[in-house]
Amino acid sequence: MMNKISRRVLLGLLPLGAFALTTSSYFYGSQDSLAQNTTGVLNLYSARHYDTDNSIYQSFTQKTGIKINLVEADAAKLIERIKSEGANSPADVILTVDAGNLYRAQESGILQPIRSRLLETRIPANLREPSGYWFGLTKRARVIVYNKSKVNPSKLSTYEDLGSPKWRGKIIVRSSNNIYNQSLVASLVASIGAKNTETWVKGFVSNFARPPEGNDTAQIQAVASGVADLALVNTYYVIRLAKSNKPDDQEVASKIGIFFPNQNNRGTHINVSGAGVAKNAPNRLAAIKFIEHLTEYQSQQIFALSNNEYPVLRGVPIEPILGGYGQFKEDEINASELGKNNRTALQIMDRAGWR
Numbered sequence: 100m101m102n103k104i105s106r107r108v109l110l111g112l113l114p115l116g117a118f119a120l121t122t123s124s125y126f127y128g129s130q131d132s133l134a135q136n137t138t139g140v141l142n143l144y145s146a147r148h149y150d151t152d153n154s155i156y157q158s159f160t161q162k163t164g165i166k167i168n169l170v171e172a173d174a175a176k177l178i179e180r181i182k183s184e185g186a187n188s189p190a191d192v193i194l195t196v197d198a199g200n201l202y203r204a205q206e207s208g209i210l211q212p213i214r215s216r217l218l219e220t221r222i223p224a225n226l227r228e229p230s231g232y233w234f235g236l237t238k239r240a241r242v243i244v245y246n247k248s249k250v251n252p253s254k255l256s257t258y259e260d261l262g263s264p265k266w267r268g269k270i271i272v273r274s275s276n277n278i279y280n281q282s283l284v285a286s287l288v289a290s291i292g293a294k295n296t297e298t299w300v301k302g303f304v305s306n307f308a309r310p311p312e313g314n315d316t317a318q319i320q321a322v323a324s325g326v327a328d329l330a331l332v333n334t335y336y337v338i339r340l341a342k343s344n345k346p347d348d349q350e351v352a353s354k355i356g357i358f359f360p361n362q363n364n365r366g367t368h369i370n371v372s373g374a375g376v377a378k379n380a381p382n383r384l385a386a387i388k389f390i391e392h393l394t395e396y397q398s399q400q401i402f403a404l405s406n407n408e409y410p411v412l413r414g415v416p417i418e419p420i421l422g423g424y425g426q427f428k429e430d431e432i433n434a435s436e437l438g439k440n441n442r443t444a445l446q447i448m449d450r451a452g453w454r
Contacts, residue, residue, distance in 0.1 A: 202438020
């Protein structure tokens with residue numbers, strides 16, 4: 100079996116064709132031209148491992164005639180691959196989850212800033228990198244899940260409250276190696292400062308019912324089975340279980356509730372999946388057009404309904420089960436802060452013993 104990072108999947112139904120550049124985009128630099136930047140194939144390096152995204156790629160090919168050459172791996176491997184490929188890298192677009200990973204790609208020097216009126220109009224300013232290095236395409240909320248038979252949600256309030264002794268031995272969460280947790284702590288550094296965040300993390304860790312293990316789904320299952328009362332997870336993991344055709348998964352979803360923290364102050368922590376144009380993209384104009392395509396109504400609807408994420412484009416309906424958990428106030432910190440504060444967050448988590 101071929102290594103997954105080297106697997107390329109050609110998607111698209113039409114023959115190669117011309118790529119029509121709309122007047123909705125404008126770009127840094129003066130030497131871009133359609134002939135120089137469009138070849139009929141776009142190389143997409145993706146850390147989004149969701150098969151449902153394929154229909155979005157196919158619709159791009161149907162619209163433009165440009166096929167997608169898909170290279171998949173986790174974010175760290177993609178970043179290292181592009182760095183090793185250097186100036187000859189064929190990568191056009193880097194697509195990954197979490198602002199922390201997007202920031203790492205930016206800091207690694209493998210992205211270039213771009214400008215697009217469409218992207219700047221469609222994507223809220225806090226969900227994109229201020230200089231145009233990357234753009235958020237979907238949102239995911241990191242929420243508290245609780246065992247309905249053990250926790251009265253009226254007792255829940257904020258992330259900070261999870262460091263209170265009243266939750267001693269009642270909380271589980273995945274490892275500090277997980278970028279989702281790192282970004283949550285990074286958001287706290289931005290909101291309440293490093294010193295207060297370290298105090299919170301120490302209290303939070305002291306409330307663990309067990310050492311961190313497993314992914315978000317494992318935390319939900321453990322809360323449902325009574326291993327702990329609470330966990331922190333991304334919302335779409337809950338919806339996957341609720342929509343599953345497996346009775347065991349449906350039972351797990353029925354036993355837990357979702358609580359959106361910090362509704363009386365800054366709002367619930369939001370993260371993104373997103374994309375940027377590779378520094379040496381051979382097909383730069385097509386890369387920009389592709390990212391714009393990912394923010395169109397139909398693409399955003401597929402992201403929302405198929406992978407249970409929140410769309411970044413206003414007016415796109417939320418997946419019905421997810422919508423059933425209600426609307427909530429979002430923390431509007433710029434997503435780039437999650438990456439900027441990542442190193443501080445990791446140091447705090449290490450000192451606090453969050454393994």
